[in-house]
Amino acid sequence: MKERKSAKFNQQQQHQNGHLSPFKLTKLLDPEASWDKDQLGDVLHWIRQVVALVCGLTCGALPLVGGIWIVVFLIISSGIIYGYYAMILKIDEEDFGGHGTLLQEGLFASITVFLVHLSVGRFGRY
Amino acid sequence: MAAALFPALKYSDGLTVFGISACTAVICEAISWLLIYRTASYKSLKSTIDKASKKLETMKTTTEPSLATKKSKTKKIDRVESSLKESSRDLSLFKFKSGAVVAFVLFIVFGFMNNLFEGKAVAKLPFVPVRIVQKMSHRGLQGEDPTDCSMAFLYFLCSISIRTNLQKFLGFSPPRGAAGAGLFPMPDPKTS
Numbered sequence: 001m002k003e004r005k006s007a008k009f010n011q012q013q014q015h016q017n018g019h020l021s022p023f024k025l026t027k028l029l030d031p032e033a034s035w036d037k038d039q040l041g042d043v044l045h046w047i048r049q050v051v052a053l054v055c056g057l058t059c060g061a062l063p064l065v066g067g068i069w070i071v072v073f074l075i076i077s078s079g080i081i082y083g084y085y086a087m088i089l090k091i092d093e094e095d096f097g098g099h100g101t102l103l104q105e106g107l108f109a110s111i112t113v114f115l116v117h118l119s120v121g122r123f124g125r126y
Numbered sequence: 127m128a129a130a131l132f133p134a135l136k137y138s139d140g141l142t143v144f145g146i147s148a149c150t151a152v153i154c155e156a157i158s159w160l161l162i163y164r165t166a167s168y169k170s171l172k173s174t175i176d177k178a179s180k181k182l183e184t185m186k187t188t189t190e191p192s193l194a195t196k197k198s199k200t201k202k203i204d205r206v207e208s209s210l211k212e213s214s215r216d217l218s219l220f221k222f223k224s225g226a227v228v229a230f231v232l233f234i235v236f237g238f239m240n241n242l243f244e245g246k247a248v249a250k251l252p253f254v255p256v257r258i259v260q261k262m263s264h265r266g267l268q269g270e271d272p273t274d275c276s277m278a279f280l281y282f283l284c285s286i287s288i289r290t291n292l293q294k295f296l297g298f299s300p301p302r303g304a305a306g307a308g309l310f311p312m313p314d315p316k317t318s
Contacts, residue, residue: 037183042294045294046294049291059252064252065252065253066252066253067252067253067254069252069253070252070253106294108286108290109286109287109290109291109294112283112284112286112287112290113287113291115251115283116144116280116283116284116287118252119140119249119250119251119252119275119280119283120140120141120144120249120280122249122250122251122252
């Protein structure tokens with residue numbers, strides 16, 4: 001299975017010729033699709049931002065206080081990212097720089113998005 | 127301004143700061159596009175960095191059968207890495223020259239917002255920040271509630287979140303192979 005995924009990645013690299021392949025939305029849920037490193041990184045980045053937005057607005061609307069919720073958000077968002085690339089896309093993370101590289105895509109920006117929406121949302125309750 | 131228009135809304139101050147941050151981010155990216163991104167030098171440097179980092183990745187992942195080829199491959203990798211570092215440095219230098227204009231715009235906007243929200247809490251943090259963060263988050267505020275958030279801190283958070291995503295959306299974020307990318311990639315500081 002890993003050899004097949006690696007072969008799929010290498011084939012994609014060879015056919016690239018320096019150009020990004022056109023991105024289709026159906027690719028997002030297709031475990032057979034081949035991914036370019038930049039495209040996958042971008043998709044993971046945006047997924048994190050959406051999760052941060054939803055979590056920030058939700059936590060802001062609820063009476064959730066404490067730094068623990070930032071940790072909870074990090075766990076949830078990282079879990080979603082991991083679940084997406086490992087279980088839905090069935091990607092071999094070694095071809096894309098390992099778990100660390102994939103999990104850190106958009107991490108810092110998502111924390112700031114989460115804090116902004118949480119803080120502004122909380123303020124409306126006071 | 128927004129507070130005058132929507133006096134009943136508690137969210138108005140926070141949303142005003144958010145709105146001004148968003149507009150500033152758009153203006154700064156427009157200035158950066160004008161002075162940096164559309165130039166041939168920038169495009170050429172970015173292309174060089176992209177090619178070098180892809181080449182480096184391919185070289186690092188392929189294995190060599192013999193010791194002699196391994197040694198020559200290591201030398202090649204070192205050469206490509208040096209070339210990548212040089213190109214990244216040139217890119218940073220190139221952006222730095224044009225970043226002064228953006229910095230001036232940000233300075234003006236921050237001064238304006240400081241006057242508008244002086245002494246007012248614009249948001250509420252969900253936790254008590256550490257002392258060093260409180261110096262910014264509670265800057266200029268009356269009262270002792272450490273969860274009150276000043277304009278400066280909210281503006282800082284908004285700037286990072288909006289600009290990073292805007293640069294990503296417009297395709298202006300720094301190439302992945304360039305130096306400076308890591309666990310906490312900030313929005314490209316030379317352009318913001």
